[in-house]
Amino acid sequence: MNRIVKKQILNPSVTLMEVEAPLIARKAEPGQFIILRVDEDGERIPLTVGGYDREKGTVTIMFQIVGATTEKLNHLNEGDMIHDFVGPLGRATHTEGLKKVAVVGGGVGCAIAYPVTKKLYEQGCEVHAIVGFRNRDLVILEKEFEASSTKLLRMSDDGSWGEKGLVTDALRKLIESGEKYDEVITIGPLIMMKFVAKLTREFGIRTIASMNPIMIDGTGMCGGCRLTVGGKTRFACVDGPEFDAHEIDFDEAMARGTTYRDFERHAYETTCNLFREVH
Amino acid sequence: MPNMSMQKAPMPSQDPVVRSGNFQEVALGYSLETALEESRRCLQCKHRPCVSGCPVHIQIPDFIHAVSEGDFEKAYQIIHQDSSLPAVCGRVCPQESQCEGKCVRGIKGEPVGIGRLERFVADWHAEHTQEKPQKPQSNGHRVAVVGSGPSGLTCAGDLAKKGYEVTVYEALHLAGGVLVYGIPEFRLPKDIVRKEIEGLKDLGVRIETNVVIGRTLTIDELMQDLGFEAVFIGSGAGLPKFMSIPGENLKGVYSANEFLTRINLMKAYRDGSDTPIQHGKKVAVVGGGNVAMDAARCARRLGAEVTVVYRRTEAELPARREEVEHAMEEGIVFHFLTNPVSIAGNEQGWVSSIRCQKMELGEPDASGRRRPVAVEGSEEEIDVDCVIMALGTSPNPLIKSTTEGLETQKWGGIVVEEDTGRTSREGVYAGGDAVTGAATVILAMGAGKTAAAAIDEYLQAKA
Numbered sequence: 123m124n125r126i127v128k129k130q131i132l133n134p135s136v137t138l139m140e141v142e143a144p145l146i147a148r149k150a151e152p153g154q155f156i157i158l159r160v161d162e163d164g165e166r167i168p169l170t171v172g173g174y175d176r177e178k179g180t181v182t183i184m185f186q187i188v189g190a191t192t193e194k195l196n197h198l199n200e201g202d203m204i205h206d207f208v209g210p211l212g213r214a215t216h217t218e219g220l221k222k223v224a225v226v227g228g229g230v231g232c233a234i235a236y237p238v239t240k241k242l243y244e245q246g247c248e249v250h251a252i253v254g255f256r257n258r259d260l261v262i263l264e265k266e267f268e269a270s271s272t273k274l275l276r277m278s279d280d281g282s283w284g285e286k287g288l289v290t291d292a293l294r295k296l297i298e299s300g301e302k303y304d305e306v307i308t309i310g311p312l313i314m315m316k317f318v319a320k321l322t323r324e325f326g327i328r329t330i331a332s333m334n335p336i337m338i339d340g341t342g343m344c345g346g347c348r349l350t351v352g353g354k355t356r357f358a359c360v361d362g363p364e365f366d367a368h369e370i371d372f373d374e375a376m377a378r379g380t381t382y383r384d385f386e387r388h389a390y391e392t393t394c395n396l397f398r399e400v401h
Numbered sequence: 402m403p404n405m406s407m408q409k410a411p412m413p414s415q416d417p418v419v420r421s422g423n424f425q426e427v428a429l430g431y432s433l434e435t436a437l438e439e440s441r442r443c444l445q446c447k448h449r450p451c452v453s454g455c456p457v458h459i460q461i462p463d464f465i466h467a468v469s470e471g472d473f474e475k476a477y478q479i480i481h482q483d484s485s486l487p488a489v490c491g492r493v494c495p496q497e498s499q500c501e502g503k504c505v506r507g508i509k510g511e512p513v514g515i516g517r518l519e520r521f522v523a524d525w526h527a528e529h530t531q532e533k534p535q536k537p538q539s540n541g542h543r544v545a546v547v548g549s550g551p552s553g554l555t556c557a558g559d560l561a562k563k564g565y566e567v568t569v570y571e572a573l574h575l576a577g578g579v580l581v582y583g584i585p586e587f588r589l590p591k592d593i594v595r596k597e598i599e600g601l602k603d604l605g606v607r608i609e610t611n612v613v614i615g616r617t618l619t620i621d622e623l624m625q626d627l628g629f630e631a632v633f634i635g636s637g638a639g640l641p642k643f644m645s646i647p648g649e650n651l652k653g654v655y656s657a658n659e660f661l662t663r664i665n666l667m668k669a670y671r672d673g674s675d676t677p678i679q680h681g682k683k684v685a686v687v688g689g690g691n692v693a694m695d696a697a698r699c700a701r702r703l704g705a706e707v708t709v710v711y712r713r714t715e716a717e718l719p720a721r722r723e724e725v726e727h728a729m730e731e732g733i734v735f736h737f738l739t740n741p742v743s744i745a746g747n748e749q750g751w752v753s754s755i756r757c758q759k760m761e762l763g764e765p766d767a768s769g770r771r772r773p774v775a776v777e778g779s780e781e782e783i784d785v786d787c788v789i790m791a792l793g794t795s796p797n798p799l800i801k802s803t804t805e806g807l808e809t810q811k812w813g814g815i816v817v818e819e820d821t822g823r824t825s826r827e828g829v830y831a832g833g834d835a836v837t838g839a840a841t842v843i844l845a846m847g848a849g850k851t852a853a854a855a856i857d858e859y860l861q862a863k864a
Binding site: 146149163164166191205206207208209210338339342343345348350355357360371377378381 | 574582612639640641652653655679
């Protein structure tokens with residue numbers, strides 16, 4: 123059982139929670155994830171580490187309310203307990219030796235992109251953060267990104283925040299204007315990462331994508347999180363979750379990601395009061 | 402006068418048609434009368450061949466003698482001296498190749514139903530004895546056990562009985578390892594596993610769930626920071642193997658581990674469960690081991706027509722005979738000498754069929770089994786909407802990659818000294834599937850027991 127010490131609504135569909143987990147806080151690094159269960163008999167869901175405080179012994183998670191489990195999690199408040207909380211799982215983002223990096227985040231993926239951005243920035247790396255949202259209401263962590271990047275590019279689909287356009291448009295402009303990156307790190311929707319990878323392949327820039335596939339145990343037992351990377355089957359939980367974006371079969375990952383979409387929609391509708399019949 | 406019937410007293414079981422629609426236990430267990438009758442088939446041989454066939458050396462003739470005298474609690478105590486999990490072993494051990502395989506009565510008929518009697522005794526004890534075991538006096542030494550599957554629990558139990566303070570670390574949210582995530586409810590009710598684990602807690606064993614050794618803590622931290630004097634690694638089998646054939650990552654292709662974990666550990670078989678699982682209409686299970694049988698029988702219970710695809714013949718099936726027979730009775734169809742070559746999908750990316758090749762048996766391979774060879778031009782297509790790969794596992798890399806100086810085999814298994822379980826690191830022992838690759842519950846228990854004895858000897862010599 124792990125206590126929620128802070129809850130903050132970042133936007134109407136994304137919530138931040140700081141959770142007491144001293145053993146995990148001691149070791150967690152950007153790029154790693156935790157698995158939690160909200161209650162007894164609950165589903166196990168992976169969430170990427172959004173931050174950690176080694177002294178306080180807390181780990182921060184940020185999640186989008188997309189299904190029954192995240193809906194239930196969002197009902198918990200400060201002081202409540204999360205039934206199970208395990209980690210840190212997966213490999214940490216490799217940041218050593220990087221001098222100039224573009225971090226490309228999209229939507230709730232920015233929650234994961236932020237700790238990497240911060241770590242790179244703190245180690246003296248020149249960081250260009252390109253973050254995109256559908257519209258201004260969905261923006262999260264703007265101040266945090268601003269404080270932890272050399273350059274921040276704001277993008278939105280409808281132009282209601284920053285510049286109108288896709289993150290790939292902004293990245294292309296930077297590259298074409300002569301910026302030379304050691305690496306591009308991209309975290310967000312699969313379709314966005316696919317196109318970031320396509321763009322950087324053109325320019326031969328090494329690119330890392332953080333994958334968030336379906337997962338159960340997260341420790342290398344079930345094989346549910348498998349991906350095809352460079353033609354080989356790899357497991358996001360122990361080999362990842364970050365892989366060379368130029369090698370990932372994104373189309374396959376997108377198809378596999380929809381395996382339980384109907385089930386999840388149904389479960390969400392039976393959990394969420396909005397969909398409940400009024401008697 | 403012994404009972405000279407050539408046959409074992411039959412095991413009452415749920416009707417195949419009924420049970421293929423539910424997840425309740427298949428075998429119902431001996432009645433008191435049947436147990437007494439079966440116990441009298443034991444000849445109480447002086448040379449006790451059955452004991453040598455048992456990986457944990459249960460004093461089998463003695464417990465059966467106690468049963469024949471109607472002293473079931475005494476029978477339980479005899480078993481419990483050597484086995485920490487009698488109710489589990491009585492259900493899932495492959496007795497036919499172990500104790501019962503050596504039974505003298507088996508020469509001219511069926512062996513004594515040792516497993517069935519063990520199960521009877523364990524269940525009788527659970528039902529009739531409220532008394533909790535006495536927690537032994539602590540000897541002040543602390544040992545950590547990694548993994549709460551059969552090897553870890555056995556090692557923990559044996560050490561606790563000797564007075565060691567044992568902490569078991571489990572990565573999942575529930576203790577039991579393969580006994581809870583792998584073996585289905587209808588073969589091993591989870592309530593029984595829970596009771597066996599409660600028994601260990603009564604002996605003073607502490608169980609810490611949600612701790613992944615190799616991530617949350619390392620072996621070195623257990624020994625240096627947390628003060629454990631010895632560690633036993635029983636972390637189990639690991640990553641599932643796939644065939645590397647086209648279509649293997651389509652929606653509807655599962656590893657047996659994922660399929661079984663969703664059903665067993667995450668309780669997807671219950672109505673209203675939060676865990677999604679595909680209820681396939683036509684399912685192909687690839688493989689012929691016990692895990693394949695478990696997956697096939699689970700899929701059947703979720704309402705599917707199930708085909709097992711196995712590349713050798715019925716005679717080479719590695720699964721226990723009883724499991725194969727149960728599967729056949731439940732209407733599962735077997736395609737022998739058949740091997741998948743590709744999986745096809747529909748427009749939405751779901752599995753639509755599996756393409757297989759006929760095989761024939763050639764020369765024996767390294768394992769001594771005749772190697773299957775493809776027959777040219779023999780491909781056939783089976784329409785399915787779900788494929789479950791039950792091809793075994795390769796060891797989990799987490800501990801190996803975070804423990805310096807821990808020697809492993811090329812394929813990843815931890816190297817140990819066979820009669821002690823000692824690894825290349827001082828004070829670190831290992832056993833079970835992490836050492837051998839996928840094997841049986843009882844072999845893992847045997848390894849846990851061996852390591853417990855070696856750890857005791859090591860710490861006593863050091864003290």
